[in-house]
Amino acid sequence: MTVEQLGGGFVAVVTGVLSIVFAFEALRRCLLRLRGVSTTAELIRFRTAVAEDGDLLYYPVVAFTLPNGVEIETEGEGLSRPPHGTQEGDRTEVVYDPAAPSSIVLPSLLPGRLKTREILAWCVASITLGLVTYQVLVDAFDNGRRGDLSCRWPMRHQATVLL
Numbered sequence: 578m579t580v581e582q583l584g585g586g587f588v589a590v591v592t593g594v595l596s597i598v599f600a601f602e603a604l605r606r607c608l609l610r611l612r613g614v615s616t617t618a619e620l621i622r623f624r625t626a627v628a629e630d631g632d633l634l635y636y637p638v639v640a641f642t643l644p645n646g647v648e649i650e651t652e653g654e655g656l657s658r659p660p661h662g663t664q665e666g667d668r669t670e671v672v673y674d675p676a677a678p679s680s681i682v683l684p685s686l687l688p689g690r691l692k693t694r695e696i697l698a699w700c701v702a703s704i705t706l707g708l709v710t711y712q713v714l715v716d717a718f719d720n721g722r723r724g725d726l727s728c729r730w731p732m733r734h735q736a737t738v739l740l
């Protein structure tokens with residue numbers, strides 16, 4: 578195995594995994610849009626974490642009650658800063674998936690998360706990364722046959738050129 582094949586294999590694995598992650602995120606948002614239930618939740622706190630670039634992220638932790646009386650406490654997507662004027666104890670809108678109630682979107686804190694445009698962007702990113710993965714694999718493992726169509730499509734008739 579050559580260095581190009583190892584590098585191509587590594588890039589293919591990374592882009593392939595990202596493609597799958599993006600596809601699942603698009604599916605999750607699409608399912609929330611289609612079957613999500615809206616309710617009111619209480620903002621319990623903001624959990625903080627340090628991002629890879631050193632910036633502080635704020636994850637809103639909310640609690641809400643399902644129609645069957647079960648109380649759910651879960652956290653939403655990370656924010657670069659808490660929304661202005663939002664405090665612990667505030668009431669906020671939550672959209673949750675009845676099949677997985679801990680999967681939520683907070684439209685009041687993160688507007689636009691369930692818009693068609695954003696869901697399509699996740700789909701396009703997933704498809705693009707899938708195509709990049711395919712192309713990297715073809716380039717890395719083509720074994721020098723690039724451009725030689727005879728290895729892919731056998732020709733029935735061969736012409737002889739007389740000089």
